[in-house]
Amino acid sequence: MAKLKITKPKPKVDEPVGEPQQAKIRVRMYNVGFGDCFLLQIPGDPRPKRVVIDCGSLKNKHYNIQQISDQLIADVTDDDGVARIDLLVMSHRHADHISGFANKKWAAVEVGEVWMPWIESPTDPEAKKLWKKQKERAKALQFAVEKQATLGLALDPLLADVAAAALSNEDCLAVLHDGFAKKVVPKFYPQGDKVVEKIECVVLPGVDIFVLGPPRSRGALNQADPPTNQILLDGFNIDIDGNREKVRPFGEDWVDESAFWPGFDHQAIDEAASQKRLYEAVAAELDAELNNTSLILIFKIGEDYLLFPGDAQWGPWERVFADEQAVSLLSKVTFLKIGHHASHNATPATLLRDLVGKENRHDGKVRAMISMTPYSRWKGIPHPALLAELIKREDPFVISDAPTPVDGVTQQGDYWLEFEIG
Template sequence: MREHVRVRMYNVGFGDCFLLELPREQNTPFRVLVDCGAHKAGYPSEGWKPEVAVAQIIEDITEEGSDPTLDVVIATHRHQDHVSGFEAEAWRDVTVGEVWLPWTEDPKDKQAAVIRNRQSRLAHGLQLAFQQPGFNQRWSGVREGKTRIEALRALAANSLSNEAAMKTLHSGFRGNPVRRFLSTTNTKSIVAQGCENLTVHVLGPSRDPEVIRDMDPPAGQSYLRFGNGSGPAAGSAPDRPFARSFTLSPADYESVYEGGVSEEIKAAAVSMMRDDDLATAVSLDKAVNGTSLMLMFEFGEAFLLFPGDAQWGTWNAAMSDPDARELLARTTFYKVGHHGSHNATPVEFVEEVLPQDENVWGTATSVHPVGFWPEIPRKELLTELKKRSDRMVRSDKPGRSGNGVAVRSTIGVDFEVPC
C-alpha cells in the first residue's frame, strides 16, 4: 500500500480539475475527482477543448481489463471554469459511486431553487444585454472599453446555468451514483464508503444567507496592493484613484479647461459613471462563488484543503469556528482558492492559521493568464504562500518544484503528499 496521497492537477488553463488517489487495501486506489472545467477565455492552448482533459482523466482511472471508475465526483459550484468538462459524452461510460454538490444544487430544496433561478435569470439577462449593439457603442469612447467589454462578457458566460454539464452531474454517469448535497448545516463530515481511513470535513457553504452573501473581504484580509491594509507595499507603484481615461498632463489640463470641458470628456465621464452592468456582473460572479464547497480531506497525516472558489463569508465562518479553524491549522496541502484571486485566500488564513513551511507540504494554483484579469493570480498572495512551502506550483508553469512534485506540461502536476 502506498504511503502517500497522489494529487494530479490537470492543466485545463483557467479552471479547476483535480484527481485524488488514496491508498487502500484493494489493488486500486480510492479515486476522487474535484471539478472538471475551464473558462473559454483561458484555455491552455489554441484549439484545446475540455474533452482533452476528460480523455486524459478517463485514461488515468481505467485499470487494465476494467471500466473507468471514480469513487466520488465533486463539483464545488456551477461556474463554467469548474464544470464545463462534464458536458462531454464520454462520462456516460464512467462508473461513479457518489456525486457531491453544494446544497444550492438540491432539486428538492425550495430555498436552493430560488437562488438558482435568480442567478440563472440574471446571467441570461446580462448575456443578452452585452450582445446589444448599444453596449459596444457605450464603451467605444473609453480607452479601456474593449477590455471592459471582454471581461463583462466572460463574467456573464461563466455564471450561466451550464445545463449540459449540470445534467451529467445530476443524472449522468454509470452505476446510479448516490447524490449528496452538502452544507455546514446538514453535513459536518463524511467517512467515505470504500475508504474507511478517509474523512472529508465540510467547511462550506453555509445555509445562512448572511454568510453566503458576505463575499468581499474587509480591509486587511485581501492580498491587494495595500497588503496589510496599512499602506502600499515597499517598492510598489502608487495607487491610481482614477482610470487612465481621466488622467491629464498639466499641459493637457490647461488646454482643455481654458475653453471649458470638451464634449468628449463629458461623454466619457457619463459612461464611466454608469457602471451598473459591471457591478451586476461582478456581484453575480461572487454570488455563485459564495455557494462553493469548501472541503478538507483528512487521510492519516495528510490534510488536503480544497476550498473551490469560496469567498470571505465562508472563510470567515470557518476561521471563526474553533473546530474548523483547528482543521485549517493542520493543512498539509492547499489548493489555492479561486485561481489565486485576492478575494479567496484571506491574509489571516495564510499568516495566522496555515502552518509554517515545515508542515505545509505543497500548494497548487490552477490558472492561466487572461488579459482582462491581469491580477489573477495575485503575486502578493503567491509570494506569501511560497514562504510557507517551496513546493508551490502553477498548472501553467511546466517544470519541477520540490521533491515529489512532477510537472508534465501536457497534463499538469502530480503531487505525492505523505500520509
C-alpha cells in the same frame, strides 16, 4: 492535428509493477490551463481510492479540455477496461470547473458518489429561490450588454460572459446529475447550518471529510472582495497619508477640458457612469455568488489534512475564521489547493499568515498547487503577493502551466503534475 495518444502513467522505479496498493497519498493536478481538474488517489486495497474534483477550463494551455478529460478517464481505467471513480466532486458550476463533463466518454465511467454544493439541489426550497433570482439578474445583465448603455458608455463584453456563466453549462450539469454508467443520486452539502459538517463517506472508508462551505446565508454568498487587511497587497488600493483608499480615476474637481463628451452635461455623464457601475456591480455580485457557492472540503487521510476550497471568496472565509473547530482543522492542513486560480480575492491574508498548517505534521510546511494559465480577461492572476507569501513561508508549490522542480512532485509530460504526500 496529430491524433491524441492517451498514455497511462508508467510505474515509478521504486514501485514494482503489479503492486496491489500505493503507500502514499497522491494529488494530481491536470494542466487544464485556466480552470481546475484534480485527481486524489488514496491508499487502498486492492487499488487506490480515487477522488476527482472538477474538470473544466476556459482557456487551454497545451491540450483542450476534451483531451484532458480523455486523459483523466484513461488514468482512472482499471485493467478490465472500466473507468472507475469512487467520489466525484463538483466544487461549483462555473465552466472552468465543469466544462470537461461535456465529453461523451463520461457515460461509460462508473462513479460511486457525486457531491455538489447544497444550492444545486433540485428539491431544496432555498436553492430554487436563489437560482431563480440569479437567473433573473443574469438575463437582465445579458440584455443590457447586448443593447449597450446609453450616452455612448458601452458596457464591457466581459459582463456578458459573467451573465452567461450563471445561465449556461446545463449539458455538463446534466451529466453530473445523471450521466454516468451506473445510476448515482448526487448528494448536496452542507446539509445543515454548522460551519463544520463532518461526513462519513461510505466509498472512502477510513477517510474523514469536513465540509466548511458553502454557507446558506445570502449575505455570506455575495461577499466578494476581502477587506483591505485581508488582501495580500492587492493592486486595487493606494496608500494616501497612511490610509488605504480605493483608487479614484477622477477627483471631485476634475474638468473635461477636451470636451470629450460634447452635448452632455455633467449630471448626465454622472448618471450614465452610475448606471454603468450598477451593471458592473450586478456582474460582480453574480460572479461572487457563484464562486462563493464552492464546496470547501478538508480530507483527513491518516494524519494528513488536504484542503480544497474551490473558488470561495471572502464571505465563506469570514465565517470559517470565526469558528473554533474550523480554525483547528485549518491549522493541521498539509496540502492546499490555492483557490480561484491564485486571484487576489480568494486566499485571505489570515489563512496564509496565521492559520493554515501552523500545527501540521510537516513542521508547518504546506504543499500547494495552483491551477492556472495567464488570461487577458483577468489580469494579475496569479496574484504576485500571494506567490511571494508562499515563498516567504518556504512552502513547496507548483503552478500547472509553469512547473518548476519541487521535491515530491512528478510530471507526466504536459498533462499533469503530482504531489506525493505521506
